[in-house]
Amino acid sequence: MSPATIRDVAEKANVGIGTVSRVLNHHPYVSAETRSKVLDAIKELNYTPNLIAKQLSSGRTHAIAVTLPFLTYPSFVERLRGVQTALADSNYVLILYGAESVSQRDVNFLDLSQTARIDGILIVSVPLSDENANAFLETNAPVVLVDIFNPKFNRVFVDEVEGGMMATQHLIDLGHRKIAFISDLLNPDFQFLAMRERYHGYQKALKDNEIPINSKYHLEAPHGQYEAKILAKKLLSMEDPPTAIFAGSDTQAIGVLNAAREMDIKVPEELSVIGYDGIRDAEYMNLTTIEQPLFDSGVEGVNLLISLIERPSQNIHEIRMPLKLHVRGTTALLNP
């Protein structure tokens, strides 16, 4: 038999449907006696409200869309964990959309901005095109960006330029002058702006310390441990190799460590390595890194989004999260 409806409950309890609805939603103005009659009927019929009907009449879905690029990057997964955990404590549900390519992104974003399926949109690390942004601006669902920037939207972020400077300055403070930077492709299809900003921070720190910028010390390749290992080997085989390498992500830094091991170069005695992100493996590899609050950025993003859903606001909210230099065992004073 099909599930009981609110009308069945009303009939069984000998009350009107309005009254049942009031009991369900904890409205005042229901007498104790009536309430218990209704609750009895609900229990007896094993009634649970149909969410879809509720959504249609109330206009709220209690679902939020979360868009992420690659589940293959540990840092994105860590953010997703934060999102998921925060959502588990709320009464919202997480609808996951992938955005592994420009076309997948555009399809999903179009879908999101048109259908009334969700109450809010959380975009993690997916670069927005102008069309995407305009589509979202026409939606009335609030949007929060995490780890990306667009002046028209709320966001949770860290100061990436600052982070790049912190990493570089740490190496400079240890006496290094020949400092290389390994990064993702800085001009790919998908523009991950964060990496560019870290690069700017790297350059700025060098300038501030009057260290000339050697463009041969900046190498880029698609993101990945393996790719970074190859870049590192290239750097370390140069005539005048760097004494320190700043890798744009921990994943890449681990590639650098592997390159050093394979080339029998001792870290940190002969080479200092610093990463960026603070993923779990960094701790395990004893990697010095710039730690950003990955998990917490997810949590904050969700909290901001939910607060905007429940108390709409025209203002743009920006939450800046702290960066922390985490000194571990892969950086050391330059050997004289």
Added chain:
Amino acid sequence: MSPATIRDVAEKANVGIGTVSRVLNHHPYVSAETRSKVLDAIKELNYTPNLIAKQLSSGRTHAIAVTLPFLTYPSFVERLRGVQTALADSNYVLILYGAESVSQRDVNFLDLSQTARIDGILIVSVPLSDENANAFLETNAPVVLVDIFNPKFNRVFVDEVEGGMMATQHLIDLGHRKIAFISDLLNPDFQFLAMRERYHGYQKALKDNEIPINSKYHLEAPHGQYEAKILAKKLLSMEDPPTAIFAGSDTQAIGVLNAAREMDIKVPEELSVIGYDGIRDAEYMNLTTIEQPLFDSGVEGVNLLISLIERPSQNIHEIRMPLKLHVRGTTALLNP
């Protein structure tokens, strides 16, 4: 202004709402002329159907629930990737539920079995209690299990006992007799049965080859690289240490490799190590392993679930996926 509805479209195109609906759903019996009038009106009003209303009247939500335990395990994330990818090619949406603890699992499962929010349920690696199972049996949404077993439900699986045997037999074939097994806790709160079965496979292979089982060679600890490293150090410091270690997961095997490195034990010359799963890092670490189709198990799970949603069936479907011994650089013939 609020979004256009099907009635607005009908009015603008001078047709009935039924006709608009037929155009939207590609029903036959709409004249070309009428169709184009309707399409024009749709375009002009920038109309998109309200999904929630569609869901209510059609009884389909085009959403499936996916439950996963820990996003901290690479193997689960890899399965999720498969799920996500398969879903991106369908017209279903993914609602992600966490199950990091017994209570979180029970809350989510109760929710899932009661609300009409989803069309199907995919449970990945989350052990089911009897209550959970009964609740799902009362739901009319189809359920597919991946990487877990319950006789009453459809599933996508690998033969874990066989996998445990394959790993162990490989080591035996290489001449090893002193073979240790490192695993998760075999009796935790959450019963991850797979690990027990791999253990049984390990024991069976030893028996089949008439190698006595030394219980000191089986050590367990909560899952993790670090925990496994400690176990491995314990094994390798024994009076009569094993010459080969079978780790129940690649993550644990990597911990073993790290232990060996820290103890200056050469792999594979002095110690053979085999893992299980076939995660990305295994390839990168050149780890011999039993590879199971993680990504594809997600894909298959989704495909099975969708086919059951669209063509309900009383039969229980079981899809067994292949295991493959992937010999890389961490196992070798026992040094005589």
Added chain:
DNA sequence: TGCTAATATGGAAACGGTTCCACAATTTTT
């Protein structure tokens, strides 16, 4: 030419909730 079948269209009813208005009963105020 008339009869049946196929094609085409309109719109009421249904999906299962929430909301609001009308009204009743009780309490408080003047």
Added chain:
DNA sequence: AAAAATTGTGGAACCGTTTCCATATTAGCA
């Protein structure tokens, strides 16, 4: 004692689709 405010309740109308029935038109055929 009458008026006003508070508390409590029923149920029609509505949210925006799909579905089905009624009906109109056209085509096919003997």
